Amino acid sequence: MSLTIARALQCAPQLVNSDSARLDLELLLCHLLECGRTYLFMHPERVLSSPQAAAFEALLQRRLAGEPVAHLTGRxxxxxxxxxxxxxxxxxxxxxxxxxxxxxxxxxxxxxxxxxxxxxxxxxxxxxxxxxxxxxxxxxxxxxxxxxxxxxxxxxxxxxxxxxxxxxxxxxxxxxxxxxxxxxxxxxxxxxxxxxxxxxxxxxxxxxxxxxxxxxxxxxxxxxxxxxxxxxxxxxxxxxxxxxxxxxxxxxxxxxxxxxxxxxxxxxxxxxxxxxxxxxxxx
CATH class of the missing domain: 3.40.50.150 (Vaccinia Virus protein VP39)
Structure with missing residues (x-):
């Protein structure tokens, strides 16, 4: 199934050890797509390319392991x-x-x-x-x-x-x-x-x-x-x-x-x- 921005943001409940799970995912997507947070809200139906979906999954797994969002994005x-x-x-x-x-x-x-x-x-x-x-x-x-x-x-x-x-x-x-x-x-x-x-x-x-x-x-x-x-x-x-x-x-x-x-x-x-x-x- 194709990964859209909306579906990616639905992964927030997985980040049970984060106090800002939804924001974490928004920042990771903004980093990956090189966009601002407003873009995510305006285009929830956008489909990530296969490389982008794979990159998002890799970032998600690193965040699940506890790695800080700042280290994942470098900002x-x-x-x-x-x-x-x-x-x-x-x-x-x-x-x-x-x-x-x-x-x-x-x-x-x-x-x-x-x-x-x-x-x-x-x-x-x-x-x-x-x-x-x-x-x-x-x-x-x-x-x-x-x-x-x-x-x-x-x-x-x-x-x-x-x-x-x-x-x-x-x-x-x-x-x-x-x-x-x-x-x-x-x-x-x-x-x-x-x-x-x-x-x-x-x-x-x-x-x-x-x-x-x-x-x-x-x-x-x-x-x-x-x-x-x-x-x-x-x-x-x-x-x-x-x-x-x-x-x-x-x-x-x-x-x-x-x-x-x-x-x-x-x-x-x-x-x-x-x-x-x-x-x-x-x-």
Missing amino acids: RGFWTLDLEVSADTLIPRPDTETLVEQALELLPDGDFRVADLGTGTGAIALALASERSQWSLTGCDRIAAAVALAQRNAARLGIGNARFVEGSWFEPLAGRFAMVVSNPPYIDPADPHLGRGDVRFEPASALVAEDAGLADIRHIATGARSVLEPGGWLLFEHGFDQGAAVRGLLDELGYGEVVTVPDLGGRDRVTRGRWNLQGVTEC
């Missing part, structure tokens, strides 16, 4: 951007847009240097650069393949005020920054969620940190004091249950104006703090 939307993704990096997620929103609220457009630590696909740096044309963004990652991926995303999107360099955390950075942002690894190695869902296919180095998930956050918060300008901001994404611990850490290290901000689901997601307020000269 993920983030902020207003369409990003290339790969198995070398964390897949950008909507929760991280809270970090972008907070960064944009704290600094206007102007001659500011901003660093994105553990940049991965470049999602955070590129989102900020796309909104603040005068900012100079530096994204760094210790994984060479991630840096190359972020550079490809910047080139394809035509974003020229973001550069990407290889190195661990602060190692490749020089000079002072008005802001440091990061979505570092923050999952406890013992967290049972590591064996479920999309994270099974993502690099553990981008997910897991020692000290109940706080080791990398502590390292960055400690080191950022040496690269932030007086009054500069540090912003982290972290787990929904880590807000109090991260606030305590920033307080302990001498940051001021420490606040935790919830994501769209109302869960603690981003904590920010300001360094060396006594060094800020009042006008």
Whole structure:
């Protein structure tokens, strides 16, 4: 029997382990047919060619095995951007847009240097650069393949005020920054969620940190004091249950104006703090 778009979408009940089965199939079909989602609704009777039907079946089986849709299509939307993704990096997620929103609220457009630590696909740096044309963004990652991926995303999107360099955390950075942002690894190695869902296919180095998930956050918060300008901001994404611990850490290290901000689901997601307020000269 010929496979139509409508019949392909009827496979959604098979994806019992997905919270977005119908959307998963729509995205796979859009990738396969090189079309937008509206096209699927307008042409449900379209018959897939034999090669297309075979390709769809292969993608469906991979998704049934748990492979993320972003890896199957090689793309993920983030902020207003369409990003290339790969198995070398964390897949950008909507929760991280809270970090972008907070960064944009704290600094206007102007001659500011901003660093994105553990940049991965470049999602955070590129989102900020796309909104603040005068900012100079530096994204760094210790994984060479991630840096190359972020550079490809910047080139394809035509974003020229973001550069990407290889190195661990602060190692490749020089000079002072008005802001440091990061979505570092923050999952406890013992967290049972590591064996479920999309994270099974993502690099553990981008997910897991020692000290109940706080080791990398502590390292960055400690080191950022040496690269932030007086009054500069540090912003982290972290787990929904880590807000109090991260606030305590920033307080302990001498940051001021420490606040935790919830994501769209109302869960603690981003904590920010300001360094060396006594060094800020009042006008």
